[in-house]
Amino acid sequence: MKNYLLILASLMLVGFSAKAQQVEFEEFDLDNGLHVILHQDNTAPVVTVGVMYNVGGKDLGGTAVAPRTGFAHFFEHLLFEGTKNIDRGEWFKIVSSNGGSNNANTSLDRTYYYEVFPSNNLELGLWMESERMLHPVIDQVGVDTQNEVVKEEKRSSYDNQPYRQFLFAISENLFKVHPYKNKNIGEMADLDASTLEEFKQYFKDWYGPNNAALVVAGDIDKKEAKKLVEKYFKDVESRPTPTRNFSKEEPIDETIKATFYDPNIQIPAIMAGYRTPGFKERDSYILNMVSAYLSDGKTSKLFKELVDDKKLALQTGTLYVEQMDGGMYILYGLPLGETTLETLLTEIDEEIVKMQNDLISENDFQKLQNKFENRYVNSNSSIQGIAGSLVTNYMLYDDINLINTEIEIYRSITRQEIQDVVKKYLNPNQRVELEYLPKENTDN
Template structure:
């Protein structure tokens, strides 16, 4: 079985930056020329298909995204989405006992899978003449997954061990879990994707089968194929292998709404395992889907102004000028089905007290809210985003990841292609308004990671 990747609670600045970078362009005129120039169509059973031709290498990547993630799990069954991701490699009647992975490897391909709050995805990269093979394999397990009670118990324990390694032995991950649970008082985004230990132990074969049958259906999925292939070549293969799978009566997502918050929260963790202390401040923020006035795009520009590398405001002020930080920055994750978060972080220098570093970070936030931003730094931020687009189409992975995240969290292909134009329209006034709306103490959680002396 391949190495399974779990996407953490905040998809991190790196993942978000990838979406921003790849969708950037050199000028608004180029945006109208289309960035990825995809072809999209929908099969009769509801499967949406997106094809992006990329001739840079004779390979193709198939990514199948399901519109379901850990936030859609039944209450009390946290970790089920990730456990099922593992179970999808256990086999079908036609390809039992892990043959899926063996066949992909034998044909020179590589594969993996990932789980997040709002989606679960599976992908394979192979030589272009092996596309039909991996389509046949992936379509088979969409419909015919065969499981046993022992397999469910085993994979639940595998995920539990994964939790011990990733969370139990990592103070930063422990703190992140507690921070998310504090930021989201009621919404399932406050529950870790990997699940709580006691609930992982309770997952049964019936749980796994019910979840699979409820959500894993063509009308609840997006198939994205990118690489040395055209839509004319993909369509007949998709119709042949995915087309016969019947659509299911997949329900609409039932998500509880986060209640109004009225007080800032603070979470601290001290451990001898901590080498570098850190302070982070997270605020609730709109996602693309929940954004009502275009502030999501302004928040992306704001994050670039504040934390976009060594020329950004926070790095320049806290690392270079005041010399209180080894690193400092910001992040924003707009690709969520529901309310997301905007955050800041600072890692103090070894000779700087953590409280002093936190005070310096908060002073920069206050300065932002009081003095706002200027046109020059907004234009510089947008230019940095556009400049990074030079290598946008170099990898066959970029387009599937961008479109997959967008189409499983409420956006459309048109939204993805229009991103550069919407960013170009952001003004300093838009950024200042978004900052005032989001950076509210009563909607925030401060997390502090401290080093505990060993003697």
């Protein structure tokens, strides 16, 4: 009976996976350059309306003489303040009172705003996002209010949380000239020094319709949705297309040693950070599989070897930060007992050397393939997930149909490619070795 249930579950997963691979969508552009993506799925009375802007933390505010970090993230907050037709403080009330939810998030590469509503409120969602694009109120009251909100977010989410600074510590050592070296949340001194005119100019520079993509997904009629999109977004004026000209990083050809002190920790950590290719490159997909092999779950190689078997670490793993212009691959470990950071890094390196010298087993490789099949299904198992995938694939990957074909990339990866990529990128002379140490708090 147990075997029968397992076979049945497998067949259901295969059927769901095959279905999930075929997401139908339609695209068109308004005259002002706004790209629109529609996905119709009438199985549940829910609709997602999202707008992704081609602006992120790498795009600084201010001026060339006085550049400001953190502007993209700041706008993620500021553009909920209100509009010409939505009073200050009313945005969230309107959404919740109409049975919806909303959120926004910012990476170093893009900013995404979205609402999820019962499908009979599609028009409301489109109107609200058009208001954000067409009539935002950017004034000193809103700037001052959100400045305090961002400061509190930084204190609660980063400054006062253990190990939450380690990405910043790695990125500022891995990147010297590219703005990926900056914190996505920004430096508070930069935000304090910014003027209202700088914020207004940032909106003009980056928030035009021709620098954005609108996705509407769920229980819609596409013909009616097109009319509503045209109605609410056609009057937004196109603007000059922003340009970027980031400096190129010199390759890392010898180990960079660094130290960071965190007053919120008692146990030190060792971290090794490597530069990796942009997320559109095939090698980036392969590194995702490397990461899953080494550290996804308690049966992963690093956890089993260093935590379970040798009992040298409290925790160990990898973090792969995928970015458009080049990512960060980070190996880390927290030592157990008398284990030194040097010893722990040596043990982690031994697992990397094994991957460089030998192909991973067929059994482990099949587990990886199954894991990525499952991830693929789960990522597109909701309307909200499909909407996010569609607009991300269009905006960042220049291939919206990745929602249907990305799994084929993972299926085509070979064990030899995994070995080759580990040899190519994960070498000691190409990394930052960061000792992340406790710091005694001297404020008291």
